[in-house]
Amino acid sequence: MSAVSSLVPARFLTIIAHLVIVITIFWSRDSNVKACLPLEYTQEQYEEEDKKLVVGLSVTLGLFAIELAGFFSGVSMFNCSQGLLSIGVHASASVALLFYLFEQWECSVYWWILAICSVLPACVEITLFIAVFGFKKKAS
Amino acid sequence: MAFYEVYSHPALIRYRSSVCTKATLFAVVALCLTYIPPLLVAYRSQFWLKTSTYEEQPVVRFQYEAILIATTSAQGEYVAWSTFPHFNHLVGARLRIPALSQVREEDDNQDGKLDRLLLEMQLPLRVEEQLYSLQLLLTFSYQLFRMSTVAMQSLACVHYSSAVPGAQLFISGDLRLQQRAPLPHRGLYNIYNVSVIDSSSPFASAYEFDDIIRKYQQRNTTLLSTAMPVWKPGRAPTAPFMLRAEIHYSTETIYRPGFWETIKFAWIQYVSVLLVFLWVFQRIQTFVFEKQLLTTVPGEPAHHHKLH
Numbered sequence A: 001m002s003a004v005s006s007l008v009p010a011r012f013l014t015i016i017a018h019l020v021i022v023i024t025i026f027w028s029r030d031s032n033v034k035a036c037l038p039l040e041y042t043q044e045q046y047e048e049e050d051k052k053l054v055v056g057l058s059v060t061l062g063l064f065a066i067e068l069a070g071f072f073s074g075v076s077m078f079n080c081s082q083g084l085l086s087i088g089v090h091a092s093a094s095v096a097l098l099f100y101l102f103e104q105w106e107c108s109v110y111w112w113i114l115a116i117c118s119v120l121p122a123c124v125e126i127t128l129f130i131a132v133f134g135f136k137k138k139a140s
Numbered sequence B: 001m002a003f004y005e006v007y008s009h010p011a012l013i014r015y016r017s018s019v020c021t022k023a024t025l026f027a028v029v030a031l032c033l034t035y036i037p038p039l040l041v042a043y044r045s046q047f048w049l050k051t052s053t054y055e056e057q058p059v060v061r062f063q064y065e066a067i068l069i070a071t072t073s074a075q076g077e078y079v080a081w082s083t084f085p086h087f088n089h090l091v092g093a094r095l096r097i098p099a100l101s102q103v104r105e106e107d108d109n110q111d112g113k114l115d116r117l118l119l120e121m122q123l124p125l126r127v128e129e130q131l132y133s134l135q136l137l138l139t140f141s142y143q144l145f146r147m148s149t150v151a152m153q154s155l156a157c158v159h160y161s162s163a164v165p166g167a168q169l170f171i172s173g174d175l176r177l178q179q180r181a182p183l184p185h186r187g188l189y190n191i192y193n194v195s196v197i198d199s200s201s202p203f204a205s206a207y208e209f210d211d212i213i214r215k216y217q218q219r220n221t222t223l224l225s226t227a228m229p230v231w232k233p234g235r236a237p238t239a240p241f242m243l244r245a246e247i248h249y250s251t252e253t254i255y256r257p258g259f260w261e262t263i264k265f266a267w268i269q270y271v272s273v274l275l276v277f278l279w280v281f282q283r284i285q286t287f288v289f290e291k292q293l294l295t296t297v298p299g300e301p302a303h304h305h306k307l308h
Helices: A002-027 A030-036 A043-072 A080-102 A107-134 B022-035 B037-043 B085-094 B209-217 B259-290
Strands: B052-054 B059-071 B078-082 B099-106 B116-123 B131-144 B149-179 B221-233 B241-249 B253-255
Touching: A002 A043, A002 A080, A030 A043, A030 A107, A043 A107, A080 A107, A080 B022, B022 B037, B022 B259, B037 B259, B059 B099, B059 B116, B059 B149, B078 B085, B116 B131, B131 B209, B131 B241, B149 B209, B149 B253
Parallel strands: B149 B241
Antiparallel strands: B052 B253, B059 B078, B059 B131, B099 B116, B116 B241, B131 B149, B149 B221
């Protein structure tokens, strides 16, 4: 279907944009970590918040791997609703993470962005994996 | 032979779906994403108008009350004068009555509101006395009418001291409204309509300068005189000390805007961002439903005015 084939590049671009911003945050997470801490902080507190943010970012990268695996293998490439969901969610994540990076929002916001914009599409991806490989449903 | 477009009108296609479908979910999400983000965008910088300014020439009248204290020696001897009989009585031997050669308020542009106070007084001094400092308090009544009706009694303080004894002091200044809090936008605001100096009190404490100034500065709305003094030394021994003051009445006030004005500005901000979001989501939704990415039941293209 021609409409779906125009969804595919849009989905790819939004996923890559989200990925790029996550990697950028990985490299310049210093100011975001400092925004989580009170004005006077010790080095241990800094290390702890830093570790939490690193864990969050790594989980995001893992979920990206799942979704890209499903996308490139063709399992969910031509599925309309997963395509729409993925585009919407990754586009909002890109905008939100852009604000997160530039406006130095605090750490708790990142967990929300992670939950809505990375966990959700990865879960749907896994469901589609099970549906295609487990129940032999056609990936339309 | 159809060569140019005479008229066109849109044909409406309605897409229907039942309640628990992906299409309905998508429509609800798109609705939320259209109407809520403009609020967030507009909220980031000054959504509700908390203060605003307007210009009005106030009605200022000099109340013809004054207290003058002048130091006549480097050791701190002083002479004083005022328009309050109790104060003059308390001052006793240090009373020195100046000659007021000019006290007048002028209306330059003939609009019925006075623009300036011109004050000229000569303070007679003995031959051995030298004037080192001068403090003068003048009272005014201040009224505004355009937004809320403001009526207050206020003070202008003229103060100058010098290590060099002087012959003449010329002050030119502005009487500006000094606010700690914005004024209301309507109603009567007359809590400061009590006179600054209590003229009926026979006690010296009522005329202490620091008490008067302290109580005056505790008010939320006061007048401030920004004065540029010119001190001329070299007094001839028998000449009196000349004091000339020109005080201009100036404009500009800060107030808190009312409910409807705040709503008006908030609406402008919201709608201008909403239009962008409406256009974007209209394009997205047209693409999704026209290409049937989510299954819906499209209706027949209907004309706006059905004729039958």
